[in-house]
Structures are given as C-alpha cells and as structure tokens.
Amino acid sequence: MKEILITGGAGFIGSHLCQKLLDDGHRITVVDDESTGARSNLERFLDYEQFEFVNGDVSCPDLVDDLVNEKDHIYHLAAAVGVALIARQPIATIERNIHPTQLILSSLRKQHEAGRTVRMFLASTSEVYGKNPKATWNEQDDLVFGATTKARWSYGASKAIDEFLALASYRQYGLPVVIGRFFNVVGPRQSGAYGMVLPRFVEAALRNDPLVIHDDGQQTRCFAHVNDIVNAVVRLMDEQDAVGEVINIGSDHPITIEQLAQRVITLAGSNSQLQYQSYREAYDDDFEDIRHRVPELDKITRLIGNPITRDLDSIITDVIADKKQPSV
Ligand SMILES: NC(=O)c1ccc[n+]([C@@H]2O[C@H](COP(=O)([O-])OP(=O)(O)OC[C@H]3O[C@@H](n4cnc5c(N)ncnc54)[C@H](O)[C@@H]3O)[C@@H](O)[C@H]2O)c1
Numbered sequence: 001m002k003e004i005l006i007t008g009g010a011g012f013i014g015s016h017l018c019q020k021l022l023d024d025g026h027r028i029t030v031v032d033d034e035s036t037g038a039r040s041n042l043e044r045f046l047d048y049e050q051f052e053f054v055n056g057d058v059s060c061p062d063l064v065d066d067l068v069n070e071k072d073h074i075y076h077l078a079a080a081v082g083v084a085l086i087a088r089q090p091i092a093t094i095e096r097n098i099h100p101t102q103l104i105l106s107s108l109r110k111q112h113e114a115g116r117t118v119r120m121f122l123a124s125t126s127e128v129y130g131k132n133p134k135a136t137w138n139e140q141d142d143l144v145f146g147a148t149t150k151a152r153w154s155y156g157a158s159k160a161i162d163e164f165l166a167l168a169s170y171r172q173y174g175l176p177v178v179i180g181r182f183f184n185v186v187g188p189r190q191s192g193a194y195g196m197v198l199p200r201f202v203e204a205a206l207r208n209d210p211l212v213i214h215d216d217g218q219q220t221r222c223f224a225h226v227n228d229i230v231n232a233v234v235r236l237m238d239e240q241d242a243v244g245e246v247i248n249i250g251s252d253h254p255i256t257i258e259q260l261a262q263r264v265i266t267l268a269g270s271n272s273q274l275q276y277q278s279y280r281e282a283y284d285d286d287f288e289d290i291r292h293r294v295p296e297l298d299k300i301t302r303l304i305g306n307p308i309t310r311d312l313d314s315i316i317t318d319v320i321a322d323k324k325q326p327s328v
Helices: 012-023 041-046 059-070 083-088 088-111 153-173 197-207 228-237 255-270 298-304 312-323
Strands: 003-007 026-034 051-055 074-077 119-125 176-184 184-186 212-215 222-223 245-249 254-256 275-276
Touching: 003 012, 012 026, 012 041, 012 228, 026 041, 026 059, 041 051, 059 088, 059 184, 074 088, 074 228, 083 088, 088 119, 088 153, 119 153, 119 228, 119 245, 153 176, 176 228, 184 197, 197 212, 197 255, 197 312, 212 255, 222 228, 222 312, 228 245, 228 298, 245 298, 254 255, 255 275, 255 312
Parallel strands: 003 026, 003 074, 026 051, 074 119, 119 176, 176 245, 184 222, 212 275
Antiparallel strands: 222 254
C-alpha cells in the first residue's frame, strides 16, 4: 500500500485516477481548489477511511510542504486546463501551471535531502508540440509555438516550462519524475464548459441543438478513454525505466472533428444539425489552432505495451450514457 497525493484530484482525469488507485488498495489524499473540478466528482469516496480530500490551492508553499510529507507517490494534475479558459485567462494559466510545479519539486527536493525519495508524475500535454507541422509527433520533436501575441500558446509554453523544471530536478538532484504528455483524453465526468469538444457535442446532441464545429471541421484529433489513460499512468509510475522520461500518452487513431460530430449524432439518435463557426467567433481574432495532432506511441509501447483498449464508438457511447444521468 502506498501513500499517494493527487493534485487536481477532483477534476476529470484526477477523479478516475482516484478510483483506480483506491481499487489498487492505496491511501489517497486529494488536494483541489475546485476551480474547474468539483468535490462531487469524488462523492463516493469522501467517507472512505483510506481517502482524504483537502480543499486547497497548490500555489500555497506551506500547504504543499505539508501534503508532500510522508507520501510515496505524487500525481501532479492540478492546472488551468481547456482552450477556452486559456484563451481568456492567460495570466492565471501561466501562474497556475508553473508556480505549483516549482513548489512541489522544491518540496520533493527537501524530502530527498532528508533521505526520503518520492516519485512524481507530471501531467503535461500534446500542446507542448505547438504547431509542429509533422504528421505524427514523437517525444524528441521540436516545440513550435506561435507568437506571444496569441494567448493560447501560453498553455503549451507553461507546460513546457514544467517539463524543463521536472527534467532539471531529475538530472541535478536525482528526483524521480515521470512526465506524461496527454493527447485528447475523454470519458465520463468531463465538463464541456471549458471548450472540450466531445462533452460539448454530446450535450448539444442530447438536447437536439446544433453541434457547433469550429473552422471547417477537417482538423483531426485522437481521442482516448480516460480509463485507458489512468491505467497507463499508474503502470508508468511503477516502471523504473520511465523515470526521467517524457512519454506521449494517448490514442494514435485520428478522426476529423466533423466525423466526430457525425458519430455523436448517430450514436445519440439525435436530430441535431452541424453548424460551423470561425475561430474568430469562437475565441478571438488572434486564435490559432493545430490542424493535426497524432502521437507516436513507440516509447510508451516499449515501456508498458500499447495503452489503448477502447475504440471511439464505445467511448462516445460511454460519454452519452454519463451525460444522460441526472446530475448529482
Ligand atoms: N483532458 C485532457 O484531454 C488533457 C490533455 C492534456 C493534458 N491534460 C492535463 O491533465 C491534467 C488534468 O486535466 P483534466 O482534464 O482532468 O482537467 P480538470 O480541469 O478537470 O482538472 C484539473 C483540476 O485541478 C484543479 N486545480 C487547478 N488549479 C489548482 C490549484 N492551484 N490548486 C488546487 N487545485 C487546482 C481544478 O479544480 C481541477 O479539479 C491537467 O494538468 C491538464 O493540463 C489533460
């Protein structure tokens, strides 16, 4: 049994990770300020003896020192997430994504110097590749960001700084860090409120409202079920060869956003129509998007095998069933 801290554990991925780690028999502490997540995502664990929820902000140094103490593993997921949120709140994005990572690493360094070594998973993102024009991306590829006048790049750039900090802490001080670059993760409990495409489409389809597609809908993404992702993350944390590495985590099966919308309408049995909206209307004049985003999975496959077990139709069906449930 391990003592585990999950930052951002009341969020979408964090709440599924809690379930997985509790099922595996560990003791879990979640810290979350409920800025985009909610305690209700953890409802069924709140009175478990081996589970603790702390409502707090991981940009607070004393809280971080306190929480890191006596832990074996830390999963650092807390961040400002979602294209819509990021385009509108670039300062908060940068602060929320860099400062807490710095604090956690410095706390881990103090523990390490005191003779206790704590392994850390850092949740990074495919956004760090920026708009690299390659058809598929591997972990050694260049980061190609747009101009600093385009606020959306602040998310990828801030996560890239997190990666630099974590890798430097590994090289300089021997802190065992595992860095996962998530591609599009979807599944039950994901909110559509911050621009995430699948929950937004499913919510609209269930109301028979138009599914609003940004741009021409020919941009492609690869969607993976959150259960596959959390299983992969936990296995990577137990894999010694993953320490000090940056690893793509996701599906490598692309679909256009227009095709995704059509699958959602079919599987939901909806009468919705497709409606097209420019990026300018959806975000702002400066918004820039990435046409294609496909990971190379050789590294993760070498470490733990291919993580993907669920196909897109079964994922969409799962999200539809979740959105049909009455909210708690
Ligand atoms: N969902 C995806 O497709 C995806 C893709 C790439 C990367 N990621 C990364 O995975 C992680 C989890 O993302 P998610 O989709 O579950 O998003 P989410 O918004 O549901 O989860 C983030 C959680 O962090 C909490 N949080 C934010 N700032 C905090 C702070 N300062 N102190 C305490 N709690 C704080 C939020 O309340 C929320 O519960 C993030 O680091 C994100 O960058 C997600």
